[in-house]
Amino acid sequence: MSEGLIASDAALDAEQREILEPLVDTIVPASEDGRMPSVRECDFPGFLARNAPDFLPELTGILADFDSGFTTQPARLRYERVKAFSERTPESFNRLLAQVYGCYYQDERVLAAIGLGAGAPFPRGNTLEPGDLSLLDPVLKNPGTWRRHVT
Amino acid sequence: MPVSANDPVDVLIVGAGASGAAVAWSLAETRMHIVCMEQGDWANPAEYPTNYPDWEQRLQGENSIDPNVRGRPSDYPVNNDDSPISVVNFNGVGGGTVMYAAHFPRLHPSDFRVRTLDGVADDWPVNYDRLEPYFAENDRMMGVSGLAGDPSYPPKQPPLPPLPLGRFGETLAGGFNRLGWHWWPSDSAIISRPYRGRDQCLNLGPCMSGCAQGAKSSTDITYWPEALRSGVELRTRCRVREITLNEAGMADGVIYYDPDGEERHQRAEVVVLACNGVGTPRILLNSKSSQFPDGLANRSGMVGRNLMFHPVGFVQGLFEERLDSHKGPLGCSLLSNQFYETDPDRDFVRGYMMQGVRGGAGPWNTAMQGAASGRIPWGPGHHEAFRRHFDHTATIGVLCEDLPEAHNTVTLDPELADSDGIPAPKITYRLSGNTSRMLEHGLAHAREVMETAGAVEVVSVGPAREAGWHLLGTARMGRDPERSVVNPWGRSHDVRNLFIVDGSIFVTAGAVNPTSTIQALALYIADTMKKNLANLFD
Ligand SMILES: Cc1cc2nc3c(=O)[nH]c(=O)nc-3n(C[C@H](O)[C@H](O)[C@H](O)COP(=O)(O)OP(=O)(O)OC[C@H]3O[C@@H](n4cnc5c(N)ncnc54)[C@H](O)[C@@H]3O)c2cc1C
Numbered sequence: 001m002s003e004g005l006i007a008s009d010a011a012l013d014a015e016q017r018e019i020l021e022p023l024v025d026t027i028v029p030a031s032e033d034g035r036m037p038s039v040r041e042c043d044f045p046g047f048l049a050r051n052a053p054d055f056l057p058e059l060t061g062i063l064a065d066f067d068s069g070f071t072t073q074p075a076r077l078r079y080e081r082v083k084a085f086s087e088r089t090p091e092s093f094n095r096l097l098a099q100v101y102g103c104y105y106q107d108e109r110v111l112a113a114i115g116l117g118a119g120a121p122f123p124r125g126n127t128l129e130p131g132d133l134s135l136l137d138p139v140l141k142n143p144g145t146w147r148r149h150v151t
Numbered sequence: 152m153p154v155s156a157n158d159p160v161d162v163l164i165v166g167a168g169a170s171g172a173a174v175a176w177s178l179a180e181t182r183m184h185i186v187c188m189e190q191g192d193w194a195n196p197a198e199y200p201t202n203y204p205d206w207e208q209r210l211q212g213e214n215s216i217d218p219n220v221r222g223r224p225s226d227y228p229v230n231n232d233d234s235p236i237s238v239v240n241f242n243g244v245g246g247g248t249v250m251y252a253a254h255f256p257r258l259h260p261s262d263f264r265v266r267t268l269d270g271v272a273d274d275w276p277v278n279y280d281r282l283e284p285y286f287a288e289n290d291r292m293m294g295v296s297g298l299a300g301d302p303s304y305p306p307k308q309p310p311l312p313p314l315p316l317g318r319f320g321e322t323l324a325g326g327f328n329r330l331g332w333h334w335w336p337s338d339s340a341i342i343s344r345p346y347r348g349r350d351q352c353l354n355l356g357p358c359m360s361g362c363a364q365g366a367k368s369s370t371d372i373t374y375w376p377e378a379l380r381s382g383v384e385l386r387t388r389c390r391v392r393e394i395t396l397n398e399a400g401m402a403d404g405v406i407y408y409d410p411d412g413e414e415r416h417q418r419a420e421v422v423v424l425a426c427n428g429v430g431t432p433r434i435l436l437n438s439k440s441s442q443f444p445d446g447l448a449n450r451s452g453m454v455g456r457n458l459m460f461h462p463v464g465f466v467q468g469l470f471e472e473r474l475d476s477h478k479g480p481l482g483c484s485l486l487s488n489q490f491y492e493t494d495p496d497r498d499f500v501r502g503y504m505m506q507g508v509r510g511g512a513g514p515w516n517t518a519m520q521g522a523a524s525g526r527i528p529w530g531p532g533h534h535e536a537f538r539r540h541f542d543h544t545a546t547i548g549v550l551c552e553d554l555p556e557a558h559n560t561v562t563l564d565p566e567l568a569d570s571d572g573i574p575a576p577k578i579t580y581r582l583s584g585n586t587s588r589m590l591e592h593g594l595a596h597a598r599e600v601m602e603t604a605g606a607v608e609v610v611s612v613g614p615a616r617e618a619g620w621h622l623l624g625t626a627r628m629g630r631d632p633e634r635s636v637v638n639p640w641g642r643s644h645d646v647r648n649l650f651i652v653d654g655s656i657f658v659t660a661g662a663v664n665p666t667s668t669i670q671a672l673a674l675y676i677a678d679t680m681k682k683n684l685a686n687l688f689d
Pocket of ligand 1: 240250425428434482621654664665
């Protein structure tokens with residue numbers, strides 16, 4: 001188990017932490033081309049402690065659904081089990097998904113890999129290409145049936 | 152217990168939103184004692200979501216556009232159970248403009264003449280030409296970016312150059328051009344260059360969460376600073392419950408709750424309502440007396456009737472190329488008026504506008520929406536699907552004209568109330584057959600644009616539920632006191648020192664976002680009041 005995952009997690013016990021890592025890894029695994037990390041590398045427990053401590057009791061309940069055998073199962077079987085869980089308790093799974101994606105899509109490496117800057121959008125901002133206004137030529141050439149001339 | 156009374160004022164404006172701010176600024180030059188009461192507070196731009204890395208999650212909850220979800224002390228609940236479209240708003244200084252997308256087209260000349268042209272609804276008692284100078288003045292005051300020369304309008308000159316089209320806009324423009332259809336860069340109440348002490352747009356994206364840069368022209372940073380410097384007094388966290396009458400049947404003030412929740416009476420020579428198409432009928436209906444048993448200024452029975460929303464549908468296309476579509480500004484890029492005017496060959500009267508929509512959906516939202524629609528799975532395949540979708544989508548909003556129908560109403564809910572115990576508004580609304588057919592036509596034609604522009608997948612939804620942005624028609628203007636609530640310059644037919652300046656006075660809705668026209672009307676009414684000060688109540 002990575003140091004990062006357990007370092008900032010006081011609320012989960014060792015067994016829960018051991019289940020959490022493959023669980024979130026099943027939801028967002030690393031990409032095959034190696035460009036995208038797995039969420040397990042993004043300090044999910046630390047994210048929860050900072051951003052959503054209220055979710056911890058629910059997470060504890062979710063983890064109880066997965067026994068320790070889960071950690072040693074091959075990825076395909078783990079996926080089947082998480083899928084079965086998501087179908088059985090879709091609302092709870094959606095809340096987990098919102099947190100997992102919340103953590104993942106704020107991680108600097110992830111944002112850089114999808115071409116975004118890290119941190120708050122303001123004051124960094126974004127650059128947009130101005131666009132080619134000569135594209136309006138056909139509109140201007142059209143005699144203009146678009147306006148009803150009334151006063 | 153007797154209600155505490157304040158010293159009387161000359162003009163009392165209720166509501167500090169789009170229209171309240173404009174009317175306060177315009178009347179300020181009279182040097183009358185003008186007070187505006189606003190139930191909400193000043194917004195703090197340093198707290199807007201885009202100041203935080205988790206800005207996407209912050210768009211939910213207390214920053215939601217839905218007052219029932221937001222649930223701030225300044226909000227009042229709205230019962231939307233009997234409507235397919237629910238009311239969204241913002242209650243605070245700036246009103247809806249704090250959260251609006253700032254798409255800023257004007258109503259078209261034909262919109263003021265629908266009875267004459269199409270035999271439906273009613274003509275307005277004012278026309279485009281009459282309002283034109285006020286449109287232009289409002290554009291300067293708000294700070295509007297756009298491009299002159301749109302052949303679907305009479306000539307107009309926005310004070311600032313247009314916002315960038317970006318790849319997104321160019322792609323959609325290509326689709327419109329191949330079809331030979333109209334499109335034009337949108338007039339936008341977002342500044343594309345530094346303007347009057349404000350800095351230009353940074354393309355942050357989610358304009359509807361408040362603009363941290365201050366580039367979006369909300370009235371808390373446009374009209375209000377100038378109105379305050381000119382001597383208008385703005386009292387926040389003051390919620391008006393009802394308008395009071397004297398024996399002569401004139402309004403003599405309002406009963407309101409002050410920031411400590413204490414009930415007070417504010418006397419005034421003139422009362423101006425600017426609470427929007429839901430808030431204004433709510434106050435009038437709650438102001439019952441022996442003279443007005445059905446609500447103040449309601450001898451016509453039209454208060455709270457003819458609610459119009461602009462039902463909206465969305466068509467989203469997925470493209471192979473990146474479109475920069477997560478970048479802002481959200482609702483302001485281009486529009487098409489191709490299907491705006493009535494065409495006798497169609498199975499509906501009047502028409503709709505198509506509006507390019509980008510921004511807003513950052514990575515978290517993209518992943519969550521993709522999970523909900525099944526288009527971006529979690530687990531294996533997530534990255535590949537995410538890469539195909541994120542920044543590769545374009546959306547067109549189809550905004551339909553809603554005709555006034557008496558059975559679409561704002562009434563007082565018998566049970567639901569706000570934190571001061573004032574009855575909450577209840578919305579009763581049905582989509583008409585005409586609007587449904589129009590929406591179907593719009594969704595099909597927006598799909599055609601997407602496909603022609605090169606979309607590889609297209610999905611559409613409509614009418615969208617959380618889309619009651621435009622609140623119009625519930626205290627309409629007209630010449631006939633039997634069929635309208637206010638006269639051609641916003642004065643109540645029944646109570647001659649009561650004026651209404653917000654979206655509720657619209658006679659018809661047109662098919663454009665209404666705020667530019669709401670504010671032009673407010674400036675026009677204020678100007679007419681100034682010209683008639685000596686005989687305002689005759
Ligand atoms: C999310 C969103 C997006 C939008 N996008 C666009 C857009 O792109 N373009 C566009 O043209 N329009 C848009 N709109 C609509 C626009 O905001 C409104 O048309 C406009 O603000 C209406 O102006 P108004 O003066 O009628 O009312 P508002 O601006 O709503 O102001 C009414 C004010 O009255 C106050 N008030 C109400 N009742 C009381 C009371 N009892 N006592 C004291 N104060 C009270 C409210 O708190 C509020 O501040 C959008 C709105 C929303 C919510």
